[in-house]
Amino acid sequence: MPPPVTLDGVGYAFGEGALRRPVLRSLDLTVAAGELVLLTGPSGSGKTTLLTLIGALRAMQDGSCRVLGQELRGASEVARVALRRRIGFIFQNHNLLAFLTARQNVAMSLELHPDFGDEGKRLAAADAILDQVGLSDFTHVVPAKLSGGQRQRVAVARALVARPGLILADEPTAALDRQSGHDVVHLMRDLAKKSGMPILLVTHDPRILDVADRIVSMEDGRIVA
């Protein structure tokens, strides 16, 4: 079985002509099945751009990027949307829908999956994963009434509930205090390890480096370590 993520000579630049500014230069990276890879580096080193390319949120420019068996070079918008459904995203901000309760937010990501055809199944799966992230008492609460750590745990539950083949997280602890950040990352790792989901996590946060299987450092669009 090929690894979930294989990057081969990936390059990316913003702007045109004289304003063209490369952010990724001929970059190679592999994430193995079940591996937690932590991506660090100074601001502007291209970590986030790399994450958006792997997450099929951006069209490729140079090189080859295979994610969960899908070649993203020249992939159509339809193919990219289909791939995104197999990836769990966790953002710096929770981005939960304010007018939905925790379980409704989690259940929504299952609307795209044919295995969860009816609302009952979706809500049951949502309740189960909210229980695993320790929020069984908050399933009917709207995000505004949760703490920052609780909201991010709902976001983790939302990303993991559909059992994605890959989890992409961007600074998931940036908005949290030390203890909440530690809890969220460990929770994420434990849940992912249980079902063998690989995680690619971009972070500046030195407090969470201990969760990683492997740490990749980037600078000026290249991997340096």
Next chain:
Amino acid sequence: MTPWLPFRLAWRQLRAERARLLSAIAGVMFACVLVFMQLGFRSALFDSATALPQALDGDLFLVHPLTTALFRPESFPRVRAFQTLASPEVSVAVPIYMAQAIWRNPVNGSHRAIQLIGFDTEAGAVNFPGLPALIPALKRPDTIAFDWKSRPEFGPVAALLSERGPFKVQIANREVEIVGTVALGASFGADGNAVMSETNFRRLVSERKVGNTDLVALRLRPGADTAAVQRQLTALLPRDVRVVTHAELVAWERNYWETATPIGFIFAFGSLMGLVVGMVIVYQILFADIASHLAEYATLKAMGFSGGYLRLVVMGAAGILAGLGFVPGVLASIGLYDVVAKATLLPLRMDPNRGFLVAALIFAMCATAGLLAMRKLRDADPADMF
């Protein structure tokens, strides 16, 4: 993906912002009421403009082809009425005479043109409410029946009648006695009406050719085929008359007011304004809902929700607003019709066809607002999320 899921999301989103939802519903309701009132007034004015042809009781009518509206008819030889009797299916042919003359207000003496309608009152060709009881009195020389729905400038005739009984007024420099009232209604062409016998009409309007009439009402024998008789008479009679059915006569009159006057345009324009205002309000609400949820919408896109799903959410919200605004709008309009009808004597009432038309307009209005607001979705770019 089942199509009701985006619809449900739209409803949950609308429901979360009560004040915004209520103002949107109020906007749709406002547009709805405005359109209903404009279309209602339009239809009521056309109805009252055609009160005279509607009150005429005949199966077929003869009119001159150049007659554009009944308040200024083109006259034709009265002998056409008697020629129709050659058809065994025609049982009665009643010439109706019309002219305008100067009426002098019995209270203050001011002048105003009044529509005179003369015919054989016993022939049963005209159906004005109140007329049957006055038929014996109208046989006397120089008597008329006054239309109490005439404009008030003609004087408080009905009040004077009930106060002192029949009294004399001056029409076309001749004294006539008012013996009672009928109900007909002022139209755009005539501010008031006076009904009288054929003989009394000739006494008031002496200068016209005796052999001419303005309109002929025909009654057919029971069971006669109206369309067949119409074809037969059209073939038989010279080209100076047209044979029309009652519905055609009413439609002819109505068509004149719709096409030859700006009335139709004015009300269509008023309705359009209402729809534009409603559209802008709904657009603002939908736009604000998208703009304040851009990050969440972009997240949904990142999770693999298609642009189509999000567009359905916006259109779902537009549809919900249309429905929630239309229902109270139609109820308020029914109530307002009643109030305005009592105040103005205009025949305003809710008509199912108009209800369907306005419902379609309101949904189209909200759909347009939705399509415009949807463009904002392009700003929800998942690549900006990280």
